[in-house]
Every structure is written in C-alpha cells, then in structure tokens.
Amino acid sequence: MKTWILIFGLIYAGLLIFASLKSYKKGRSVEDFMLAGSSIGMLLGVLTYAAALFSTFTFLGMPDFFRRHGVGAWIFLAVSDGAMVFFILWFGYHIRTRVRQLGFRGVAGLISNCYGNKWAGYIIFLTAFIFLIPYVGIQIQGISIFMGAAFPGFIPSWGWSVGIVIVMLVYSEIGGLKAIVYSDAIQGVLLLTVLWIIGYNCLSAFGGLEAMFDQVEMDNVALLSTPGPEGLFSAQFFIASMIAIVMIPVTQPQLTTRLVVMKSMKSMHLMAVAVGAFAILVITPTIFIGMYGASFLKDSLGEYPVAQQANAFFEEVFLYRQPNAIAALALVGLIAAGLSTTNAQIFALGSELRGLLKMEEKMVMRITKIGIFIFALIALLFSELIKDQIAMLARVSFAGTALMGPMILLGILSRRKVSTFIIYASLLGLIVFLLSLTGIIPQNYFGIRLDLILFAALATAAYISYQMSPHSTQTN
Amino acid sequence: MKDKKLKQWRILRLIALGLCLLTFTPVVIPKGVFTPELFGIPYSLWTSFLITVALVWLTYLGTKVHRTDEEEEVRP
Structure with a gap:
C-alpha cells in the first residue's frame, strides 16, 4: 500500500504545486490574494463551495452517523443541504447587493459597516474563532490518526x-484564496471518487440495495427508522440542525466569502443548484459505508470502547478492507479533504481579522498573515487535545455560528440604521450557548433544545431591534 | 413580466418551506416505522430522498425566476 500512497501522494502534491504556482502573481493586490480577484466561475465555484462544505466531516463523520444512528442521518444533512441551496438563491442576491454598496473585507467587517458599530464585527469574529478552531483541530487530528495507521511507528x-499545518500555511501563503479554490476543486473531485468507490465496494459486499437493508433489519432494525437506536434523531434535532445548516452560508465566513467572490449572480445561482446535486451524490455512498459498518463490523467494533469505535471503523472500512490502491487513494483523499477545509477555515479567519483592522493596507496584510499563522498553531494545539465525535462536533460548530444568523441577516437586509440591541443580545446568546456546552447550565428547557430557544429568541431580538430603529427607507 | 416572476418566486418559496416542514412531521419520520419500503429502501429514507431532490429542483426553478445581477444593474 505504501507504494500506492507514494504514487497518489506525489500526484496530489504535484497538482497542489501546479495550482499554487498558477495562482501566484507577482505584485498581486490584496484583493487578488484574499478574494481571488472575485472572478470565480460556476464550475470552480461548485467545487470550492462543496469542498469547503463537505470536508472530513462528510468523509468520516457521515458514515459513522449512518452506522450509529441510522437512516435519519440523510435528513440531518441532505435535506438540510437541499434547504440551504434554495436559501442561497435569496441570501446570495442580498449579500452581493450589499457588498456592491459597502465593499467586502470579510463578514465581520461588512456587518460592522452595516451597523456602524465595531462590536458587531468583534462578536462575529469571536464566534467564528470559538467554533471554527476546534472543528479545524479535529480535522487535523483525523488525518494524523489515519497517517499513523498507514505508517505505524514512522513518526508520532x-x-x-x-x-499538515506546514503544508497548509506554505500553500496559502504562495497562492492565496485562488490556490485554496484550486485545491478545493481537486479535493471535491477526489472526495466524490473515493466515496463512490468505497461505497460501491460496501454495497457489493451486501449484494445490492435491497439485500443491504434486509441485512441491517436483521442486525439492528432501529437503524432503519427515526429516531435511531440511540434516540438522537427527534423532530427537534432535525429542526435545530436544519436551521444551523441553512445558516451556514450566512455565518460561516469561508462559505459566505465563496458566494461573494463568484463572477456573477448567474454563476452563483447555477453554483447553488450544482452544490445541491453534489450533496446528493456525495452523501449517498456514505449510507452504504455506514450500513456496512453496522452489519459487517458490528461484532469487531463492539470490542472497542464507544469513544474508540469511530476511529476503528474508519481504519477498517477505508484502509484494511479495501484493495491497496483504493486504500491509498482514500488516504490521499482524506488528506485532501482535511487540507482544503482547514485551509479554507483558517484563511477565512484571517480574512475576518483583516476586515476588522483599520490601518495602512500593507500593515493589515502583514498582521493578517501573522494571524493566519497563529490560528493554525492554535488549531494544531487543539488537534492534540480534542477527543470527540466528528459529526457531532461539526453540528455544534454549525449551531454555534448559526446564533449570529439573525444579527447578520438584519444587518444585510435592513436599509435603516438598526438599533444595537441585537448585537448585545447575540453576545448574550453566545455566552449562554457556551455555558450549556460546558455543562454549567442545562441544554434543554421544558423539553425544548436550548439552541432552538436561543435561535428563536435572537430572531425575535432582531425583529425588536428593527422596530426600535428610526425609519428611513424600506427593507427588502 | 417582473411581477409574474416575483409571484412564481413566492410560490416556489412556499413549496420549499412546506417540504421542509413536512420533513419534521410523522408523514416523513414516523417513530420506529420503516415501511412501506420502496425497492427495499426504508420509508423515511426514500421519502426524505425525494424531498431533497425536490428542493434541488426547486432551486433550479428558482434560478429562472429570481432576480439577477443584470436586472439589479438596470434598477434606478
């Protein structure tokens, strides 16, 4: 397998080098570096958006979600993604219109300008930092676990x-956002290919679709319906997840940026449709992989403590039970997935930082680059500390950033100078959510999830803020 | 023409919202029930799969009626 890893690894490295050199331009402007000249076409747009969205979380998290919680995982991600791409049509139009008026230096900077209040930007940046860094950390950890399994004892x-972090930093330093977009495109294609090859192998092991579900019915019938064996998939869970996922283009800066840098509104529209189709294509094989784990690996995984089952499942299904060439391709695909997503998120944090700095552009750029370096170091530190389920951590990340949705949407949609009430309400919401995550306060009240309550409260606060604002012109 | 498109866009929004809400009801997620199956696929999976395809299709239709750059640029 090592030879295959070397072959695929070299091809991937070659493509990365080619892409970064192609993206490098002497004397490029800050806009070129941070926003890829805002000229991304439909095809690249689809692949970069999909790659930033479908990361290691889809590669590793979704098969494990299907294995543990059953078919409801489709609703959790695929139906929510369907709603998200529809929402992009509406939101993309409004944010691009606003960007034309105010310019774009990251979401935090844009919203600061919309409200005329720097605290709005600081809170958005803080939220992105708190929820993106652990997510990036766990992706780095996922890759290192796999590499350790493929090359046992080679390096710790x-x-x-x-x-991984060094490659990421060098790569983004040379090519900027354009290089990241190219690496996303490579990853998007690789992700889809690898998941379908492994998914097909898993499905073949059952002898077809019908045989697969018959087998699962015998092994664990609760996987075939909601709420699943552990009772996770309640209607409330799905509603809260859908809100969190639909808010991703609003509140996850790496994805908002991708809507803004599309060449035209038409390209962005087509990109939304294609991302929806991509979501269906990429999530489907994860059903087969998850069901394979639930049936064929049921006994062997049962020997591990629950916390270690996910990693054992990944290694077994992606590496040990595949032909060498496929296992090597899966490993390179995983590296690509992790690298492009972490790159996108760390770069987006840098971009958000840039939007908050008000000084000479050369100095802003220098501080942004130092910021990117520091964010990568912190994520690296987290990768050694976090031990959690990747899909659940991703969901918490989406839910945490979604809390900023009402404030961001109000800032973008309103043509009035909006009251700052929503800004402080959002900060309070963030603090309450963090307290619930750390277990200081409960996560359910009167049988309702706290994230749902907070989102409803912040949406109401946004409405109140709007009503408290002095009238000038009409909103959209 | 513009009014007609706006009306169509509103209808699409309503259908999309309706489909999302339907997903959270026992019509799509009946507790502990996996029949009737379609080609052996459990009930909640095939119904939610169809809803996902419908949402992507609605997005495509939305691109035909939603405002674009060009229209925005000619607005006063």
Missing part, C-alpha cells in the same frame, strides 16, 4: 499534524 501522531 503530532508529527503528521505539524506536517
């Missing part, structure tokens, strides 16, 4: 993590 796990 943290060595792989450091290597």
Whole structure:
C-alpha cells in the first residue's frame, strides 16, 4: 500500500504545486490574494463551495452517523443541504447587493459597516474563532490518526499534524484564496471518487440495495427508522440542525466569502443548484459505508470502547478492507479533504481579522498573515487535545455560528440604521450557548433544545431591534 | 413580466418551506416505522430522498425566476 500512497501522494502534491504556482502573481493586490480577484466561475465555484462544505466531516463523520444512528442521518444533512441551496438563491442576491454598496473585507467587517458599530464585527469574529478552531483541530487530528495507521511507528501522531499545518500555511501563503479554490476543486473531485468507490465496494459486499437493508433489519432494525437506536434523531434535532445548516452560508465566513467572490449572480445561482446535486451524490455512498459498518463490523467494533469505535471503523472500512490502491487513494483523499477545509477555515479567519483592522493596507496584510499563522498553531494545539465525535462536533460548530444568523441577516437586509440591541443580545446568546456546552447550565428547557430557544429568541431580538430603529427607507 | 416572476418566486418559496416542514412531521419520520419500503429502501429514507431532490429542483426553478445581477444593474 505504501507504494500506492507514494504514487497518489506525489500526484496530489504535484497538482497542489501546479495550482499554487498558477495562482501566484507577482505584485498581486490584496484583493487578488484574499478574494481571488472575485472572478470565480460556476464550475470552480461548485467545487470550492462543496469542498469547503463537505470536508472530513462528510468523509468520516457521515458514515459513522449512518452506522450509529441510522437512516435519519440523510435528513440531518441532505435535506438540510437541499434547504440551504434554495436559501442561497435569496441570501446570495442580498449579500452581493450589499457588498456592491459597502465593499467586502470579510463578514465581520461588512456587518460592522452595516451597523456602524465595531462590536458587531468583534462578536462575529469571536464566534467564528470559538467554533471554527476546534472543528479545524479535529480535522487535523483525523488525518494524523489515519497517517499513523498507514505508517505505524514512522513518526508520532503530532508529527503528521505539524506536517499538515506546514503544508497548509506554505500553500496559502504562495497562492492565496485562488490556490485554496484550486485545491478545493481537486479535493471535491477526489472526495466524490473515493466515496463512490468505497461505497460501491460496501454495497457489493451486501449484494445490492435491497439485500443491504434486509441485512441491517436483521442486525439492528432501529437503524432503519427515526429516531435511531440511540434516540438522537427527534423532530427537534432535525429542526435545530436544519436551521444551523441553512445558516451556514450566512455565518460561516469561508462559505459566505465563496458566494461573494463568484463572477456573477448567474454563476452563483447555477453554483447553488450544482452544490445541491453534489450533496446528493456525495452523501449517498456514505449510507452504504455506514450500513456496512453496522452489519459487517458490528461484532469487531463492539470490542472497542464507544469513544474508540469511530476511529476503528474508519481504519477498517477505508484502509484494511479495501484493495491497496483504493486504500491509498482514500488516504490521499482524506488528506485532501482535511487540507482544503482547514485551509479554507483558517484563511477565512484571517480574512475576518483583516476586515476588522483599520490601518495602512500593507500593515493589515502583514498582521493578517501573522494571524493566519497563529490560528493554525492554535488549531494544531487543539488537534492534540480534542477527543470527540466528528459529526457531532461539526453540528455544534454549525449551531454555534448559526446564533449570529439573525444579527447578520438584519444587518444585510435592513436599509435603516438598526438599533444595537441585537448585537448585545447575540453576545448574550453566545455566552449562554457556551455555558450549556460546558455543562454549567442545562441544554434543554421544558423539553425544548436550548439552541432552538436561543435561535428563536435572537430572531425575535432582531425583529425588536428593527422596530426600535428610526425609519428611513424600506427593507427588502 | 417582473411581477409574474416575483409571484412564481413566492410560490416556489412556499413549496420549499412546506417540504421542509413536512420533513419534521410523522408523514416523513414516523417513530420506529420503516415501511412501506420502496425497492427495499426504508420509508423515511426514500421519502426524505425525494424531498431533497425536490428542493434541488426547486432551486433550479428558482434560478429562472429570481432576480439577477443584470436586472439589479438596470434598477434606478
């Protein structure tokens, strides 16, 4: 397998080098570096948006979600993604219109300008930092675990993590956002290919679709319906997840940026449709992989403590039970997925930081680059500390950033100078959510999830803020 | 023409919202029930799969009626 890893690894590295050199332009402007000249066409747009959205979380998290919680995982991600792409049509139009009026230096900077209040930007940046860094950290950790399994005893796990972060930093430093977009495109194609090959192998092991569900019915019938064996998939869970996922283009800066840098509104519209189709294509094989784990690996995984089952499942299904060439391709695909997503998120944090700085552009750029370096270091540190389920951590990340949705939407939609009430309400919402995550306060009240309550409260606060604002012109 | 498109866009929004709400009801997620199956696929999976395809299709239709850059630029 090592030979295959070397072959695919070299091809992937070659493509990355080619892409970064193609993106490098002497004397490029800050806009070129941070926003890829705002000229991304439909095809690149689809792949970069999809790659930033479908990361290691889809590669590793979704098969594990299907394995543990059953078919409801489709509703959790695919139906929510369907709603999200529809929402992009509406939101994309409004944010692009606003960007034409105010310019774009990251979501935090844009919203600061919309409200005429720097605290709005600070809170958005803080939220992105709090929820993106652990997510990036766990992706780095996921890759290092896999590399450790493929090359046992070669270097310690943290060595792989450091290597990944160095590649990421060098790559984004040379090529900027355009290089990241190209690497996303490579990853998007690789992700789809690998998941379908492994998914097909898993489905073949059952002997077809019908045989697969018959087998699962015998092994664990609760996987075939909601709420699933552990009772996770309640209607409330789905509603809260859908809100969190629909808010992704609003509140996850790496994805908002991708809507803004599309060449035209038409390209962005077509991109939304294609991302929806991509979501269906990429999530479908994860059903087969998850069901394979639930049936064929049921007994062997049962020997591990629950916390270690996910990693054992990944190694077994992606590496040990595949032909060498496929396992090697899966490994390179995983590296690509992790690298492009972490790159996109760390770069987006840098971009958000840039939007908050008001000084000479050369100095802003220098501080932004130092910021990107520091964010990567913190994510690296987290990768050694976090031990959690990747899909659940991703969901918490989406839910946490979604809390900023009402404030961002109001800032973008309103043509009035909006009351600052929503800004402080959002900060309070963030603090309450963090307290619930740390277990200081409960996560349910009167049988309702706290994230749902908070979102409803902040949406109401946004409405009140709007009503408290002096009238000038009409909103959309 | 513009009014007609706006009306169509509103209808699409209503259908999309309706489909999303339907997903959270026992019509799509009956507790502990996996029949009737379609080609062996459990009930909640095939119904939610169809809803996902419908949402993507609605998005496509939305691109035909939603405002674009060009229209925005000619507005006063």
